[in-house]
Amino acid sequence: MILHNIELVDFRQFKGRQAIDCATGSPHNVSVIYGENGRGKTGIFRALMFCLYGDRSLSQDELSGEQKKEGLSLINEVTLKENIGSQVEAQVAISFSHQRKNFRIVRRVDGLMKTDGTIIQNPGGRVELQQTDENGNTQPVETDLEKITGQIQEILNSRLRDYFLFDGERIERLTRNTRERREEVRRGIRALLDLDALELANAGLKSLISQIEKEIGHKSTGELQRVYTHIDALNTKIDDLENAQELGTQELKRLEHKIYEISEMVSENEDTAAKERKRQELIKNSQDLKVEKDALKKEMVGYLNKSAQLVASQLIEQLREELEFRRHKGELPPSIRKEFVEKLLEQERCICGTSLGHDHQQERECLQEFLVKHYTPGLGSESLDLLLSLNRLSSANEGLANQFNRLLVKNKKLRDEIADLESKIKLLSDELKEGGTSVDDLIQERSRLEDDKRTLEREMDRQADEIARAQDDREDWLKRTNVLEKQQSQVDSLVARRDLTKETLAELKAIYDRFANEAKERLAEKSTEIFTRLADEGTQKDIKKISIDESYMLDVLNWTGQRRLGEISAGQRQIVSLSFIMALIQVAGNLEVALFMDTPFGRLSGVHRDHLLDTIPKMASQWILLATDTEFTEVEANALRQTNAWGKIYELVKEGEGITQIVEREVHQFTPKRKSIF
Amino acid sequence: MQETSDNPMAHISKRWESIYDVLCRGDSIFDQMTNLFTLCAAIGHLNGEEKQPENKKGIFRWTNLNSEIGVSILTAIAWDARDRELAILTDKRRIMDIACDFAEGGMQYLYDNFFEDHMQDGQLLRPEKLDVEFNLAQIVEGLRQKQSMF
Numbered sequence: 087m088i089l090h091n092i093e094l095v096d097f098r099q100f101k102g103r104q105a106i107d108c109a110t111g112s113p114h115n116v117s118v119i120y121g122e123n124g125r126g127k128t129g130i131f132r133a134l135m136f137c138l139y140g141d142r143s144l145s146q147d148e149l150s151g152e153q154k155k156e157g158l159s160l161i162n163e164v165t166l167k168e169n170i171g172s173q174v175e176a177q178v179a180i181s182f183s184h185q186r187k188n189f190r191i192v193r194r195v196d197g198l199m200k201t202d203g204t205i206i207q208n209p210g211g212r213v214e215l216q217q218t219d220e221n222g223n224t225q226p227v228e229t230d231l232e233k234i235t236g237q238i239q240e241i242l243n244s245r246l247r248d249y250f251l252f253d254g255e256r257i258e259r260l261t262r263n264t265r266e267r268r269e270e271v272r273r274g275i276r277a278l279l280d281l282d283a284l285e286l287a288n289a290g291l292k293s294l295i296s297q298i299e300k301e302i303g304h305k306s307t308g309e310l311q312r313v314y315t316h317i318d319a320l321n322t323k324i325d326d327l328e329n330a331q332e333l334g335t336q337e338l339k340r341l342e343h344k345i346y347e348i349s350e351m352v353s354e355n356e357d358t359a360a361k362e363r364k365r366q367e368l369i370k371n372s373q374d375l376k377v378e379k380d381a382l383k384k385e386m387v388g389y390l391n392k393s394a395q396l397v398a399s400q401l402i403e404q405l406r407e408e409l410e411f412r413r414h415k416g417e418l419p420p421s422i423r424k425e426f427v428e429k430l431l432e433q434e435r436c437i438c439g440t441s442l443g444h445d446h447q448q449e450r451e452c453l454q455e456f457l458v459k460h461y462t463p464g465l466g467s468e469s470l471d472l473l474l475s476l477n478r479l480s481s482a483n484e485g486l487a488n489q490f491n492r493l494l495v496k497n498k499k500l501r502d503e504i505a506d507l508e509s510k511i512k513l514l515s516d517e518l519k520e521g522g523t524s525v526d527d528l529i530q531e532r533s534r535l536e537d538d539k540r541t542l543e544r545e546m547d548r549q550a551d552e553i554a555r556a557q558d559d560r561e562d563w564l565k566r567t568n569v570l571e572k573q574q575s576q577v578d579s580l581v582a583r584r585d586l587t588k589e590t591l592a593e594l595k596a597i598y599d600r601f602a603n604e605a606k607e608r609l610a611e612k613s614t615e616i617f618t619r620l621a622d623e624g625t626q627k628d629i630k631k632i633s634i635d636e637s638y639m640l641d642v643l644n645w646t647g648q649r650r651l652g653e654i655s656a657g658q659r660q661i662v663s664l665s666f667i668m669a670l671i672q673v674a675g676n677l678e679v680a681l682f683m684d685t686p687f688g689r690l691s692g693v694h695r696d697h698l699l700d701t702i703p704k705m706a707s708q709w710i711l712l713a714t715d716t717e718f719t720e721v722e723a724n725a726l727r728q729t730n731a732w733g734k735i736y737e738l739v740k741e742g743e744g745i746t747q748i749v750e751r752e753v754h755q756f757t758p759k760r761k762s763i764f
Numbered sequence: 765m766q767e768t769s770d771n772p773m774a775h776i777s778k779r780w781e782s783i784y785d786v787l788c789r790g791d792s793i794f795d796q797m798t799n800l801f802t803l804c805a806a807i808g809h810l811n812g813e814e815k816q817p818e819n820k821k822g823i824f825r826w827t828n829l830n831s832e833i834g835v836s837i838l839t840a841i842a843w844d845a846r847d848r849e850l851a852i853l854t855d856k857r858r859i860m861d862i863a864c865d866f867a868e869g870g871m872q873y874l875y876d877n878f879f880e881d882h883m884q885d886g887q888l889l890r891p892e893k894l895d896v897e898f899n900l901a902q903i904v905e906g907l908r909q910k911q912s913m914f
Binding site for chain 1 (some may be wrong): 793794795799802803807809810831832833834835836837839840841843844848850854889895900901902904905907908911
């Protein structure tokens, strides 16, 4: 999907008819929408989501009660005020092309403002889509909502869209080792592979197994029935808890966004801005350190699995010396096999042919003495293997101890730094609370939301614990059923059906995992390739590849294959995340899709910005930047000009309360407000 | 499977089952129970704490042990514990029996020094909340230094 034009009529803060023509095609495929905070960059994204998907709110909006059902008020409030009591219509029209066809989609919503200021927005809306094929033949306007929804989904799957519009400063979140972020990476891969069909089949089989188990339960008697009832109850409990976790994840996302929004608003107040900026900086630093600490933990796990050898290092050394001593004496392994000497004695004949019978008692005693002297119980050929293992452990011990020590020292340093930052954050938060400024309410609200978030996280952890315990419990009960089922022939055929379904489910899961793993490998490879183009020289020296592990955690590996995510900066993590997104586009077969980036350069160093400006226009079909005055300075504007890809620049200008004007500027003449970030 | 002297079973007390479970489940800290068991046996041996598991539960067999770390360390422990008698080196059954007793003592040490404060309803709280990795690493480092003092 390539965007050609976005037209807004009385939509949100954009009063009257306003339009943005996007730069399309080679070489001019970059458009910049430039504006300070609060000028309506999110409004443009909102318009896009409303028009394409009918979304009346975004996932980050905090809505309650009726608003939740009806969504945000999308009609420009100034226009509504000018027409009190009359219907007013807001409209968004988008022209775009996809696979050599042109489309124009228009979505409208109407409403009115009552004399008491209440806004009534019509819950329904009208949408129309017109398609023109590559030969210029225009099809009749489609107005069937269901057909239009299906067609838009086919063009850009709604689950993939989050990857193509994002806040540059927060995109590094993809590299955070949290359940939500792993889920986000998993979702991207799933949508990319279109694995829904397999997941549906998977769910269908699970439900079939549950049905058969219920049937077995009905037909069984006594103990088995009791066991099945118990398993059924556990299944229900696990399902309920998993659903609660899903809802909790969504709620966490909403709270996080709301906290972020309030923090932005607090920053706008002059009295508290400096403190708030400091607070945010400290929070970011603290989060970065926590990510680093998590990566350190993962690294420590590798060494903990070998830690027994550290505790037993002296012992290893002592047994090694003992066996080396024995080997030196020729006892390990003995040069003549014990069995051979025993056989000679049994056959009463020496290797030289001499009989060992009664006439040769001396020779016989010689061999018996040899046996006693040279064969120590416990020493044999396997002891040589033991010695080799002990030698290897012994030479690895010092390195292991050093690594262990290095991680412990580093962890202590990080722990102290985090504690220090947290106490500073608390101090600043308290000062902000006592400030007596007009933002007190906002700060209190944020504290409340942060408390809610912590409570929810604790609750979700508790649920996760409970799920794990219930799953273990169910495992034990299932083992019991295996025994009991064998005793009940009447349920045999049902059990056979159930087992077959389970096998099918296991096979299906294996296929699913194989597909997902292959995709992960391809993505990791492509992400690494892109990373080498985006990262600066120093970063490339440190990092060999990007990996996506079995739990969908993005990570970076150094030249020796060690995980190093915790040691790279937030800016470098942003580059890792961007590389992953660009890889998603390419692995999906060079998706023709517009890439929207809000605050794209916030955390990036100069070299990284240059690489981004140089590389992204070549890799993405279309790049639309939503940039603030503090990050899109003369330096970035000049660098972008040199790529020859910059086609359009629009400035969002506030004209009055509730009104933003979209003003087109000349790319060659446009001068950003700031010279550089410094 | 029947208990054989060639492939003896490692046993722990039933009361440690949930700790082993949480620390060795899925993508938790220890890849296999054998690694935690070997660590416990090494700790028990270093502290001279040898006691028989109560209410035994089998958790793995000899052949599941890592041939380098697991087998070597458990063999060395048994050798040292039985007057450095070389005949024990090939006696898997005796090595495992001795290892079980020390692993019991080792886990008791970990419980007294760390896990006890983090149990709820007989279950170990989730490792993520506990920073088990570095708490365990600190204990191991302390023991490593202790052994070099002798």
